Amino acid sequence: MLSKRQEQLLKIIVEDYIKTARPVSSKSICDIMNCSSATIRSEMSSLEDLGLLEKTHISSGRIPSEKGYRYYVDHIMVPKELTGEEILRLQQIVSNKSLVVNDAIARSMEIITELTSYTAVVLGKQSSNNLIQKIEVIPVDDNNLVAIIVTDKGHVEHKNVYIEGIVSMNDIKQTVDLINKLIVGTSLDDISDVLEFEVKPRIADYVEQHEVLYNAFYNAFNEFTNNHSVFRSGTKNILMQPEFNDADKIRDIISKFEDKEIVESIEEKDNGINIYIGSENNFDDDVTIIKTKYTINGEEGTIALIGPKRMEYDRVITLLNYIKENIGK
Numbered sequence: 001m002l003s004k005r006q007e008q009l010l011k012i013i014v015e016d017y018i019k020t021a022r023p024v025s026s027k028s029i030c031d032i033m034n035c036s037s038a039t040i041r042s043e044m045s046s047l048e049d050l051g052l053l054e055k056t057h058i059s060s061g062r063i064p065s066e067k068g069y070r071y072y073v074d075h076i077m078v079p080k081e082l083t084g085e086e087i088l089r090l091q092q093i094v095s096n097k098s099l100v101v102n103d104a105i106a107r108s109m110e111i112i113t114e115l116t117s118y119t120a121v122v123l124g125k126q127s128s129n130n131l132i133q134k135i136e137v138i139p140v141d142d143n144n145l146v147a148i149i150v151t152d153k154g155h156v157e158h159k160n161v162y163i164e165g166i167v168s169m170n171d172i173k174q175t176v177d178l179i180n181k182l183i184v185g186t187s188l189d190d191i192s193d194v195l196e197f198e199v200k201p202r203i204a205d206y207v208e209q210h211e212v213l214y215n216a217f218y219n220a221f222n223e224f225t226n227n228h229s230v231f232r233s234g235t236k237n238i239l240m241q242p243e244f245n246d247a248d249k250i251r252d253i254i255s256k257f258e259d260k261e262i263v264e265s266i267e268e269k270d271n272g273i274n275i276y277i278g279s280e281n282n283f284d285d286d287v288t289i290i291k292t293k294y295t296i297n298g299e300e301g302t303i304a305l306i307g308p309k310r311m312e313y314d315r316v317i318t319l320l321n322y323i324k325e326n327i328g329k
Contacts, residue, residue: 002047007076008033009043010052014064014072018310021242023061066278066309069288073275073313080314082322086115090319094326101299101327106231108323109303113234116316117241118307119257123267124229124299130188135180142166147220151188157229159220164212171207178206179217191221229301230263243286243308256284268293268302273317273324278309290316292324 002010012032013024026040033040044062047053052068055061064072082090093099093108102124109120130151138146145161163172182198183191195218203210235257239250256262265282268274268291281289288311291304303323305316 001075002050002071005033005035006043006047009040010047010064010068010072011076013044013053013062014068014076017063018312021310023056023063025061028061064309069277069309069313070280073277077314079318079321080312082318086319087322089115090322090326094323094329101296102229102231104327105294105301105303105323106233108327109231110233112305112319112323113237115319116305116307116312117234117237118305118311118316119235119238120231120233121263121266121304121306122231122233122301123264123304124231124301130299132183132186132188132191134184135176137161137172137176139169139172145172145216147217149221161216161220163216165209167209167212171209171213174206175203175210175213175217178203192218195221230260232257232263238287238307241308241310243310249286253284253287266291266302266304266306268304273320275313275317288313290320292320294324294327296327 009029012029016024016028026037026044029035029040030037035043044053047068048055048062050067051065052071053062054065054068056063089111090108093104093111096104099107102122105122105124109122112118113120132149133152134148134150136148136150138148140146140160143163143165145163147159147161149157149159179195179199182202183194186194195214200214203214207213235254238244238253244250244253262283266289271293273290273292276289276291278288279285281287283289283306286309287306288309289304289306290311290313291302293302294300303320305311305320307316
């Protein structure tokens with residue numbers, strides 16, 4: 001553990017660097033801590049030896065290291081209270097009973113990206129107690145349909161359905177009617193069983209191209225129950241941070257946001273507001289991800305904010321906690 005003076009010094013350096021993105025010199029801290037420049041330099045050197053501070057070049061001041069941010073988060077930081085304006089903007093969304101959970105979370109995170117200039121990711125995952133309420137299809141062309149799946153929690157999902165060969169619209173309608181008859185009211189976890197043991201044995205009695213249609217809808221449902229829905233907001237925000245002004249780094253970050261598998265790796269399995277700094281996350285060593293798992297009215301998923309390691313940790317955890325505690329009340 002650090003001495004009280006070292007903790008105060010680390011706090012000043014972390015919070016100043018978060019605001020300015022400029023290395024902090026010993027001279028700028030003397031008056032704040034009422035110490036000589038020599039004393040501050042000595043304490044800075046000690047913190048650097050401990051791996052909590054680092055220099056960007058020989059003559060510069062110090063900046064927090066990844067380890068320094070972690071110490072700050074674990075031992076020094078105090079969550080920041082929301083302003084009246086922040087609460088008002090978020091309250092207008094979370095108290096809107098006309099919004100389904102997914103929409104309320106997405107709109108809340110859009111507001112948070114505006115307030116923080118960070119990037120938001122929402123990974124939605126259907127909970128097993130979501131029940132299928134209705135299936136509809138819209139023809140696109142001879143081989144493609146859009147299946148619209150509605151759950152009793154108000155979640156609406158669109159899935160493309162590809163059908164091999166030529167199938168009449170009447171057969172498609174008969175198939176959808178049969179699926180609606182047998183699958184409505186079924187939980188998401190049980191869809192595969194209902195399709196396999198109830199729909200499959202009967203579909204041949206209704207339609208001629210039964211095998212083609214069964215396989216097409218089975219694949220669509222399987223994709224629906226296993227995949228996350230992914231929502232991003234403020235992706236360009238992270239590229240406006242001074243840490244990411246290198247063209248190669250920008251391309252790397254953009255490619256990661258466009259890679260669904262990488263984005264889905266952001267999923268959080270633990271409760272609470274969790275902070276992953278640099279190498280602690282699976283996304284990128286130059287960012288911090290602050291995220292939390294939510295389970296609300298049968299909907300479950302992850303909400304996350306991504307920004308530079310120089311994040312306003314005290315403010316972000318309070319914003320995410322507000323969303324988690326107030327959505328769905």
